[in-house]
Amino acid sequence: MNSQQDTNGSMNHANADELRQTRSVEDVILIAVMGATGTGKSTFINLASGMNLAVGDDLMSCTSEVTYSHEFILDGRRVILMDTPGFDDTTVSDTDILRMISLHLHTTYEHGVILSGILYLHRISDPRMGGITRRNFTMFRKLCGDETLNNVLIITTMWGLVDPERGAARERQLRSDGILFKPVLESGAHMIRHDNTPKCAQDILRMIMKNRPQVLRIQRELVDEQKDISQTGAGAELGREFAELAKKHREELEAIRAELEAAHRADTQTRKELEECRKQLQTEMEKAKTAHEHLSQMYAQEKKQTNERLELLRQELDAEKAAGVDRQKELRQLQAQLVRNTPPPAESPEQLLAAGLKGIDMASVKAICETDVRKIDRWPAN
Numbered sequence: 001m002n003s004q005q006d007t008n009g010s011m012n013h014a015n016a017d018e019l020r021q022t023r024s025v026e027d028v029i030l031i032a033v034m035g036a037t038g039t040g041k042s043t044f045i046n047l048a049s050g051m052n053l054a055v056g057d058d059l060m061s062c063t064s065e066v067t068y069s070h071e072f073i074l075d076g077r078r079v080i081l082m083d084t085p086g087f088d089d090t091t092v093s094d095t096d097i098l099r100m101i102s103l104h105l106h107t108t109y110e111h112g113v114i115l116s117g118i119l120y121l122h123r124i125s126d127p128r129m130g131g132i133t134r135r136n137f138t139m140f141r142k143l144c145g146d147e148t149l150n151n152v153l154i155i156t157t158m159w160g161l162v163d164p165e166r167g168a169a170r171e172r173q174l175r176s177d178g179i180l181f182k183p184v185l186e187s188g189a190h191m192i193r194h195d196n197t198p199k200c201a202q203d204i205l206r207m208i209m210k211n212r213p214q215v216l217r218i219q220r221e222l223v224d225e226q227k228d229i230s231q232t233g234a235g236a237e238l239g240r241e242f243a244e245l246a247k248k249h250r251e252e253l254e255a256i257r258a259e260l261e262a263a264h265r266a267d268t269q270t271r272k273e274l275e276e277c278r279k280q281l282q283t284e285m286e287k288a289k290t291a292h293e294h295l296s297q298m299y300a301q302e303k304k305q306t307n308e309r310l311e312l313l314r315q316e317l318d319a320e321k322a323a324g325v326d327r328q329k330e331l332r333q334l335q336a337q338l339v340r341n342t343p344p345p346a347e348s349p350e351q352l353l354a355a356g357l358k359g360i361d362m363a364s365v366k367a368i369c370e371t372d373v374r375k376i377d378r379w380p381a382n
């Protein structure tokens with residue numbers, strides 16, 4: 001089927017519906033693995049699928065792009081896991097991460113793949129729920145929406161790094177903390193422990209495989225409601241954060257200006273340092289502003305490129321399929337030619353006899369045979 005793109009580059013609505021109805025992808029189980037940087041997402045995927053995705057060994061983020069495990073079979077079902085970067089990535093901005101994750105969720109849903117569930121990983125070894133952890137979880141909730149929470153499993157990792165009692169106490173706290181996991185657990189999500197073994201990872205997948213696949217909020221917003229990314233729940237959350245950040249930046253800049261005035265008579269070194277601070281802040285502000293302002297534009301452009309790449313791939317596959325059909329036709333023609341040119345196989349004595357007897361009535365045959373038998377009878381014995 002040919003996909004059509006509107007001028008924006010995104011597939012139109014009717015087309016997305018058509019694709020969803022015609023693709024038989026229900027048997028592939030797609031599960032997304034999300035969570036903050038270094039919570040063990042790639043390690044989990046490796047354990048469950050037998051893959052060898054890169055895992056981090058320092059404080060820097062390791063997975064900076066959305067990647068997929070290969071397809072593997074679990075209990076006779078085809079499973080694919082989606083690895084995602086955390087919203088606190090040390091090398092990629094939150095806006096970039098939102099664009100990346102949205103692009104994948106948007107495209108997979110357009111092609112009829114609906115997530116069977118989401119795993120949200122959290123380190124039990126983290127002593128406190130820092131601001132970054134909360135922010136990450138807020139973004140996660142905006143992506144999923146409340147309607148799909150019964151397909152969400154919160155997985156606590158790194159149990160080997162904590163004293164079991166302390167870990168259990170933290171777990172209780174996580175369950176009862178109104179700001180964090182309590183509301184989602186009350187709305188249908190579950191929280192379970194991962195002991196960092198392949199068996200545990202696969203048991204976790206088994207739990208989620210039983211679910212009925214559901215469309216995430218961001219997918220509904222982007223595909224069904226045709227919203228601009230900045231108008232989605234997650235996009236709006238980033239916008240709100242950006243407004244807060246801009247306000248903080250302005251206040252800091254103001255404070256530096258005041259200090260600079262006060263330091264008018266101070267030594268040149270102090271003035272130089274303050275000036276440096278001001279410049280740095282200004283650059284940061286500009287960067288955040290540009291990223292925010294270009295979110296929609298860049299997303300539309302990337303979606304268009306993705307669709308074009310997919311279309312190209314589809315054409316290549318169609319061409320390969322057509323070439324396959326042509327080759328089969330050619331093969332059949334060759335076989336027919338071969339049959340025509342081959343002399344008939346040598347006939348067996350029985351076949352020759354049968355051919356010779358054709359057209360002779362059986363009474364004459366019988367008479368001949370009986371005459372011959374009589375002749376034999378009359379032959380002199382040796």
Ligand SMILES: Nc1nc2c(ncn2[C@@H]2O[C@H](COP(=O)(O)OP(=O)(O)OP(=O)(O)O)[C@@H](O)[C@H]2O)c(=O)[nH]1
Nearest residue numbers: 037038039040041042043055056061062063158196
């Ligand atoms: N002790 C222990 N270490 C773990 C566990 N899971 C992951 N690790 C280690 O934690 C580090 C980070 O793991 P990753 O799998 O790279 O984490 P990630 O969530 O994919 O990180 P990003 O790609 O940066 O977002 C690695 O050194 C892992 O070996 C676990 O359950 N227990």
Ligand SMILES: [Mg+2]
Nearest residue numbers: 041042062063
């Ligand atoms: Mg990773």
